[in-house]
Amino acid sequence: MRNSDSEQGLSSQALRKQIRRYILYCTVSLLMLITIISVLIPVISFLSASALLLPVNPYDRAKAIATDYVPFVEYTNYLPYKLSKIMEWKQFDSLLNLTNSPTRDSLVNLYKDHQLTLTTNIPKLQVGNVSVLVLTTGGSSDCNETTIFARTVSQMDLIRENIVKQHSNEMREVHASGEINKVFKTRKISVLTHIDGGHTIRDSLEVLQYYYTAGARIMTLASQKCPNKFIQSSNYKTIGGYTNGVSTPGKRIIIGMNKLGMVIDLAHCTESAITSALSVSFAPVIISSTGSKYLSSHEDNLSDEVLLLIKENQGLVIISQNPLQLSNKERLQFNKFKADNSTTPEEATMKMIKWEISSSSSRASVDDIVEHIDYVKTITNSCEYVGIGQGFENPNQPFTTSGAESSANHMTIAAALIQKGYDDTCVKNIMGLNFLRVLAKVEGVAKSIVSSA
Numbered sequence: 001m002r003n004s005d006s007e008q009g010l011s012s013q014a015l016r017k018q019i020r021r022y023i024l025y026c027t028v029s030l031l032m033l034i035t036i037i038s039v040l041i042p043v044i045s046f047l048s049a050s051a052l053l054l055p056v057n058p059y060d061r062a063k064a065i066a067t068d069y070v071p072f073v074e075y076t077n078y079l080p081y082k083l084s085k086i087m088e089w090k091q092f093d094s095l096l097n098l099t100n101s102p103t104r105d106s107l108v109n110l111y112k113d114h115q116l117t118l119t120t121n122i123p124k125l126q127v128g129n130v131s132v133l134v135l136t137t138g139g140s141s142d143c144n145e146t147t148i149f150a151r152t153v154s155q156m157d158l159i160r161e162n163i164v165k166q167h168s169n170e171m172r173e174v175h176a177s178g179e180i181n182k183v184f185k186t187r188k189i190s191v192l193t194h195i196d197g198g199h200t201i202r203d204s205l206e207v208l209q210y211y212y213t214a215g216a217r218i219m220t221l222a223s224q225k226c227p228n229k230f231i232q233s234s235n236y237k238t239i240g241g242y243t244n245g246v247s248t249p250g251k252r253i254i255i256g257m258n259k260l261g262m263v264i265d266l267a268h269c270t271e272s273a274i275t276s277a278l279s280v281s282f283a284p285v286i287i288s289s290t291g292s293k294y295l296s297s298h299e300d301n302l303s304d305e306v307l308l309l310i311k312e313n314q315g316l317v318i319i320s321q322n323p324l325q326l327s328n329k330e331r332l333q334f335n336k337f338k339a340d341n342s343t344t345p346e347e348a349t350m351k352m353i354k355w356e357i358s359s360s361s362s363r364a365s366v367d368d369i370v371e372h373i374d375y376v377k378t379i380t381n382s383c384e385y386v387g388i389g390q391g392f393e394n395p396n397q398p399f400t401t402s403g404a405e406s407s408a409n410h411m412t413i414a415a416a417l418i419q420k421g422y423d424d425t426c427v428k429n430i431m432g433l434n435f436l437r438v439l440a441k442v443e444g445v446a447k448s449i450v451s452s453a
Contacts, residue, residue, distance in 0.1 A: 054424065062414035065131035065427055071184045072414075073132040073327075073432040075288055075318050076194060076220075077391030079120050080137050080155035083162060085395075096425055117390050119406040122170050125189060128410035132180055132190045132432060133171070134218065134391065135159050138200040143226035145202045152200045156193060156214050164191050175215055177440040194265070197223030198230060203249055205256045212260045217439070219257065220265040220288070221277070222248070224396045232273040234299040245273025246280065254280045261438060261446030271306050283445040284315040284438045289390060289397075291320050291372040298325045302381050311380040314441065316434050318387040319372045323364030323401045326372060330364050366403035370416045373430065383426035387434050388413050 012038065024155055030453040055061045066072040076192050125133065130287050137155035164173045172183050174190040183190045193214075198221040211219070222228070227236035230250025246254070254277055257264050264285045287310065293301040302310075302317065324331040369388065376386040392406060403412055417427055 005281060022411040032346075055424075058415035058418040059411055061395070061418055061424075063129055065424060066131070066411065066414070066431055069424075070428040071131035071180055071190065071432045072389065072410060072434065073134065073387070073435045074125070074128070074130045074132045074389045074391050074410065075286075075387070075435070076196070076394070077120060077133060077407075078134045078136045078196075078393035078395060079118070079163065080135055080158050081395060082118055082393045082441045083158055084151070084155055088370045090301070118188050122167060124406050124408040126170075127408040128406075130189060130407055130410065131184050132192065132391075132435070134192045134194045135163065135194045136194045136391070136394075138196045143199060143223075144392075145199060148197075148200050148226075149202060149207065152195065152211070156211075156216065156362050159191065159193055160215070173215065177436055177443060180439075181438060185440065192217055192309065195219040197221075197226055197228070198250075198253065199223060199226045199228040201253070203229055204250065204346045208253065208262075209255055209260065212262055216262065218263040218265055218286070221253070222250050222268040222273070224268055231277065232270045233268050234270050237267065242273070244276040244335075245270050246276040251278075251280050255282075258442075258445055259449050261443045263442050269298055271303060274306055275309060278309055278313050278315075281313070283442045284447070285310070285349070286316045286318065286435075286438060288318040289320045289322065289325070290317050291325055292375040293374055295375055296326055296331070298331060300325060307376055307379045307385075312383050314438075315386075316385055316387050316389055316438050317376055319369055319376070321369060321390045321401050321404050322397045323368075323399050326401060327364040333363075364401045366401070366409075366413055366416050369401065369404060369413055370420060373417065374420065377426075383429045384434055384437075387430055387432075389431070390437075 054064050074087060137159070138148060138152040142151060160173060164171045169188075171189045171191050172186075174180055174183060174192060180190045193216045195201070195211055195216050195218070198219065201211065201219075208219075220383075222233040224233075227233055230253055232242045232245040242250075254264060258281060264277070264281055264283070265288050266277055266285050267288045267290060270278070270328045274287070287302065289300060291298065291301045292307070293303045295301075300320070307317065320326065324334055342440055373386050373388065380386070389410060403409060414427055414431060417430065422430075434445045
């Protein structure tokens with residue numbers, strides 16, 4: 001009987017211990033669950049509402065994206081050329097004093113002088129939220145191979161000494177995609193060097209290597225003003241030596257740029273040259289200063305077929321801000337104006353000057369820029385192959401588009417995209433992520449070529 005009572009007591013004691021353990025287990029589990037929920041709820045709320053943290057106003061939303069989420073890229077700003085000309089032209093003021101009977105040459109000089117007025121400065125870059133500034137060297141009408149090299153090198157030195165170093169609190173020169181995000185976090189502007197026109201390398205891989213070593217990371221193969229012997233320009237189609245738009249030396253230049261990790265810009269090329277170059281290059285390319293040929297039949301704009309080839313190449317087209325390139329109406333009116341022979345040559349030249357230096361002459365607007373962007377997006381069915389941010393100070397493009405007259409207006413274009421219904425991911429890609437993707441991919445191709453050699 002005692003054994004039975006003892007066994008029953010032990011059994012009750014074991015049961016109580018088991019119940020206490022169960023209660024303790026439940027209590028700990030409940031506390032852990034409460035802790036996890038208390039952590040997850042704000043995280044989930046933050047993630048689900050992160051888009052709502054951005055302002056509702058399209059302009060403010062664009063600025064917030066460019067300030068906190070993605071570096072905004074302004075491509076091909078010709079500031080080095082403009083500064084170099086200002087330094088050279090000591091008699092700037094005296095050239096403005098015209099006689100009562102101006103000659104054609106004096107009027108042309110006046111026009112050139114007016115083009116030396118700068119639209120680029122630090123405050124405007126900051127208002128436009130520019131965090132990557134691609135500065136262009138070699139951009140001029142100087143097609144002399146013996147002098148253009150010295151000019152290009154001089155402008156590269158000017159970038160380093162007169163632009164970046166003198167504005168070190170706001171700018172930093174970069175040479176690789178990995179550096180850009182680091183500089184972006186410091187709120188400084190990354191400066192990349194771009195070479196305008198393959199004629200500047202004098203058909204030499206050694207000169208190309210020199211430019212790369214000196215800091216250049218992008219080169220436009222063709223030029224608006226100067227032909228070369230290795231790729232056919234849309235403005236110069238009669239130079240010999242081309243096979244489907246790219247000569248044998250041209251193919252060597254393209255492969256040489258792939259090996260170095262330099263971005264190839266196919267702006268101002270014929271479509272046959274673009275197609276041929278794409279078949280040669282192992283890396284994605286950029287086509288800057290362009291638009292849809294369907295919307296505007298400018299010689300530098302692209303057909304739907306080429307836009308799809310750029311998508312296949314994983315490259316990027318950057319929409320021009322040249323009103324003559326954006327609008328058929330604007331270009332036709334300007335061409336008609338040029339053909340007007342009802343006045344003397346001097347009077348016609350003066351009219352041309354007034355037309356070209358007056359922003360009020362422009363009828364193309366931000367809406368036209370957005371229309372070209374939207375067309376590329378529609379044809380490629382993606383936001384990954386189109387960009388904005390075409391730069392300023394171009395001596396060959398003195399025109400401005402209404403609402404996009406300087407670097408300060410970039411957010412106006414981005415805001416117009418948001419207003420049109422573009423989501424934040426699309427806007428980020430178009431602002432700069434597409435450019436950074438191409439730059440990183442080009443660097444990756446160069447490393448793979450070196451490692452496999």
